[in-house]
Amino acid sequence: MRSTSLASRGALTLSLAAVFGSACSAGSRVTSPQAGASTPPVASRPASAIYPEAGWRRADPGDAGFDPVRLEKIALDAGKKGTNCLIVIRHGRLVAEWYWNGTDVTTSQDVFSATKSYAGALVGIAEAEGRLSVDDKMSEYVPEWAGTRSEDVTIKNILSNDSGRHWDVATDYRGLLRATDRTGFSVGLGQDAAPGDVWAYNNSAVQTLDAVLTNATGQSPAAYAQDRLFGPLGMSRSRMTLDAAGNTTMFSGLHSTCEDMARFGYLFLRKGNWRGKQIVPRRWIEAATGRPSQELNAAYGYLWWLNARGPVIDPLRPGTLRPGSTAQDRRLVDDAPHDMYWAIGFGGQIIQVDRGSDTVVVRLGRNVPGVRYGPAYTAEIVTTALVRP
Template sequence: MSSLPRSTPEAQGLSTAALDSFVAALDASEQEIQTLTLVRHGHVVLAEEWAPYRLADRHMLFSVSKSFTSMAIGLLVAAGQVSLDDQVISFFGPDELPETISDNLAAMKVRHLLTMTTGHSQDTVERLSRDRRMVGIFLGLDVEVEPGTLFVYNSGATYMLSAILQKVTGETLLDYLRPRLFEPLGATEAIWDVSREGITTGGWGLSLTTDSLAKFGQLMLQRGEWEGKQLIPADWVDAATSKQVPNDNETNPDWQCGYGLQYWRARHGAYRADGAFGQYVVMFPDQDATLAITSASPDMQATLDLVWAHLLPAFEGGKGDGTPRPQRLEILPPKGAVPTGNGRTYTFEPNHSMLAAVRLDDDGTGTFTFSHAAGLWGNPSEASQEVVCAPGDWRELTDKLTDPPSRMVTSAHADGDAFVATFRYLESPFAVTMTCRVDGDTMTIDGRNNVGFGPAEFTLRSVT
């Protein structure tokens, strides 16, 4: 398996003390870093994991997926199978196209999908992602302005790139990239979500280890070359990571530096792939370095600010601010008194959390039954799993309701008369806290998601 060599920071022109200060700053921040890998001159000089998270685990990457999709389109272009000036509608048949094709839809080209300038006034993904005909829905949406004239971040556009690849090659995006990118990089653990119409989601859904993420960043720095083989054409890498369109309408400073072909330009000459809640591959061509981070960040700009404040001086020979790194990097379970229960089982109507039942026992443990059948989206599977939460250290188990099964940890403590259960899903940024209170025959759960696309808080009440 391909892997990057390890080195001391000093051998690659960096100070261990400066990297210690960087790690300490990340640990002290509110960004909940979970793993990171820093590569300099092709060597790993820093690789950290905040227990119970592990570098060796897959991690959901969200929109980092887009940059991998870009590389697949680059291969199609190089093979002459797709042109940037091909009309989007040219790849789809009458059963997918609207009855009336507007001038703006007709003018939409592959390059507009790549540069997020499709002519839509907002991201299309929310209007697509719960429908079985995502391609048809996308093509049927109003294209409000002329394509190429307005940057609007649009995950649905990347989904369409994946759909086009599948039309052209007869393969899913993941199957297409396995022999061409993932296997040469040694990233054989790659998994990628598939839509209900059988298309790799493209704009999201890819999971890789942090090591594989760092290797992808190094591949970009090497302009698509890996171990003597040109995996991606160098001119495509150059174009993808260069400013193709302005994005001054974005808010944060590192989101206003121009957009490439599914890559963000950044300050200080850097560029990056990033995903929701703080998944990053930041590439520093001037410093010949790449940084991969997985996290549950509430403020993605704040993480980049820490990178600029600590890594840029380190690249220039700085020794750091003298802050020692913590002796152990870890995310501790919440602490409190040992909870109690009455041994009764409380059941719940179908809900977003897929929670079917809860039993709290007098020994301080809680048993939470999750089931696909208890979800809101009509999943016909009857698969269910009992998850035990108990006081003390994290209790590790396998979440068998994910595909493939994945690592999770749980804990429990009392908050007054409430039983507080914490669930961390370690191959994602997600953690859920459920505060359970019993009043007679009813249990009320006040839940909180650490990060997410919907409301942070929710309430569940048992049925009698």
């Protein structure tokens, strides 16, 4: 295979390279159990999974195995880096949450490219319902590709970002964002390389999943997400957005809160099961997050960022609009567990899931030039602040 590195996106779009910017902020508010409140020690994994009701059950940081001083230090540092909210879940309980910049538990915001991980989950749900297979050719659902160089692109190629579909900065940065019909724009692009030959962080390619899910399910992905995902999980403050033509935006655009995003992360931590109902297939969770989905980028599964060791391709070179370079033998976050994984969006929107510590961390914020905020910071909550297994 030819491992040429293409990548997508710059400052305004949804690249991992731009995720890290931030600056100082003030006006923090911390929500955690009241001092002296009777909360059971939860450092040990519960015998059965605990799920949130209308809200999350709570636990003291110390009882949950964290060093409260270290945890608070990490949070205060996050507050100085443009963070709007930071939330920590362990063993199904909310350990602590912080809010800055006038936000609170009800505040939703655009999570940018973290939307992609939700889009992938919808494909997994549709596959479980027998509506499609990841091995299907895209041309079965996008008839415009039949008889073209894109005919053999599979759904798995789109999920893995190795489709070979056209990418350049002007297309993925300006053209896609300005298009009134983003799905039509994306479907109409050409094919740069054979499927599987090139890894590229390609927003336009991901947008074509709108056509796939609409044709496979008979619903818009936005409605399908509400019925199959947001409703069952109690994500009452989450919604996917539409373009001017009424298409669901798949590569970006989800609006959500820290606590709602924690529910989505917790669904993946529980291998797709929610209160005894399999919302997303367990095998899909493993395929999406348990190992790289292709050989070109060890840091990528099905629209999730992984921490496997191997060649790692960033979407863009930091601070530039140039294609990302490939490091042949590293991890996305070297000091973090190998099985930790992330949904990541522009401005440092992050869902972090770590099976080993049974934790979910969510950070939402804004991108301010001069300070980078990315998964290395959220990983410290597990690698530095967690002191008891």
